[in-house]
Amino acid sequence: MELSYILNELGEERENYFNAVSPPIIQTSNFTFKTIADFRQALENEFDAMLYSRGHNPTLNILRQKLAALDGAEDALVFSSGIAAISVPILALLKQGDHIVSVENPYSWTIKLFNEFLSKFGISTTFVDGSAVENIENAIQPNTRLIYLESPNTFSYELQDLQAVAQVAKAKNIITMTDNSYCSPLYQQPIKLGIDLVAQSATKYIGGHSDVVAGVLTGSKALISRIFNHEFMNIGASLSPHSAWLLIRGLRTLPLRLQRSFETTKVITAWLAQHPEVDRVIWPFMRGFKQAALAQQQMQGCGGLFSFTLKDTSVQKIENFCNKLQHILMAVSWGGHESLIIPSIAGFPEADFDKNNARHLLIRMYVGLEDADYLIKDLEQALSGKA
Numbered sequence: 001m002e003l004s005y006i007l008n009e010l011g012e013e014r015e016n017y018f019n020a021v022s023p024p025i026i027q028t029s030n031f032t033f034k035t036i037a038d039f040r041q042a043l044e045n046e047f048d049a050m051l052y053s054r055g056h057n058p059t060l061n062i063l064r065q066k067l068a069a070l071d072g073a074e075d076a077l078v079f080s081s082g083i084a085a086i087s088v089p090i091l092a093l094l095k096q097g098d099h100i101v102s103v104e105n106p107y108s109w110t111i112k113l114f115n116e117f118l119s120k121f122g123i124s125t126t127f128v129d130g131s132a133v134e135n136i137e138n139a140i141q142p143n144t145r146l147i148y149l150e151s152p153n154t155f156s157y158e159l160q161d162l163q164a165v166a167q168v169a170k171a172k173n174i175i176t177m178t179d180n181s182y183c184s185p186l187y188q189q190p191i192k193l194g195i196d197l198v199a200q201s202a203t204k205y206i207g208g209h210s211d212v213v214a215g216v217l218t219g220s221k222a223l224i225s226r227i228f229n230h231e232f233m234n235i236g237a238s239l240s241p242h243s244a245w246l247l248i249r250g251l252r253t254l255p256l257r258l259q260r261s262f263e264t265t266k267v268i269t270a271w272l273a274q275h276p277e278v279d280r281v282i283w284p285f286m287r288g289f290k291q292a293a294l295a296q297q298q299m300q301g302c303g304g305l306f307s308f309t310l311k312d313t314s315v316q317k318i319e320n321f322c323n324k325l326q327h328i329l330m331a332v333s334w335g336g337h338e339s340l341i342i343p344s345i346a347g348f349p350e351a352d353f354d355k356n357n358a359r360h361l362l363i364r365m366y367v368g369l370e371d372a373d374y375l376i377k378d379l380e381q382a383l384s385g386k387a
């Protein structure tokens, strides 16, 4: 299916709503039935019905069709956050006594899900360096039910060979799931490489304007309907029709925004790499990146998220640099129109800072839609050392 068709037409039956170009926000909680027979059928099989908006809603269904097609998946579910799109399928598919093999340092709330939430229900997790498939393979136990991936990582950018991990898992009947927030479906399609479930935070690129929190899960019809019929309905992290409409609007310009961010990031990372105050720049599409060959092989492009370190490894220097930025905003999240910065040191008390811990030195930047020159001027004045 062509990208232009997916983003501009798929799922949009305009004759049903006055031939309006933009789809309606069907702001309703429930749907009516003319006969008991129809009502009974919907209650029996809510997955194929329009009954109640905690389950399906027509505005959300337009979005679901587009998101499934973008991933090359049979079906999709949308959630009221990215972390719900990660938590709900795991709660649905695992039970007490099961084991997860996860990449180390996934998204912060994913770590909390594994370490603090699932552990309460007797589900254990082993974290491994996923840049070598053997590490994942060696961590598999007889009770391993899930291999959880995040490629690339969104702070330190380690990749996993998605196709190779999928092969290992299939041979052992283990479900594979990956967080694809970094690439979005435009730059990486894990389902096509054999991964079973793909989650992403739609708060980031899909929404694209820093005004919606949402999540997406894609996979086979069998897995998606199984997840819908139980934990999706039980946990009730459904997205509002208005937020779904904002995501449909975000999708219209996704290729333009992503390409712009990708191009500007090439300029910014190259500029930083040659700056005398800068030590290292870590970005998967950069020359010298550790897993550059794998990045080129399984990603069609690269997001605007990268990290760098300063030669001066004092906490004061990192703080001064961040505090001096005038236009690049200090905030969590990414994927919107605005460029952002978040240094690792913001995440823990100053007393815990260890300059020998490489992760502590990382400054993560997200490149939004501003002009490269505008961002470089801001970086330059903040790097110039005068506190």
Ligand SMILES: *Cc1c(COP(=O)(O)O)cnc(C)c1O
Residues within 6 Å of the ligand: 081, 082, 083, 084, 107, 154, 179, 181, 182, 200, 201, 202, 203, 204, 213, 214, 215, 333
């Ligand atoms: C933001 C983010 C999430 C969580 O998404 P929310 O929409 O904030 O719930 C998960 N994974 C990654 C990589 C993220 O960046």
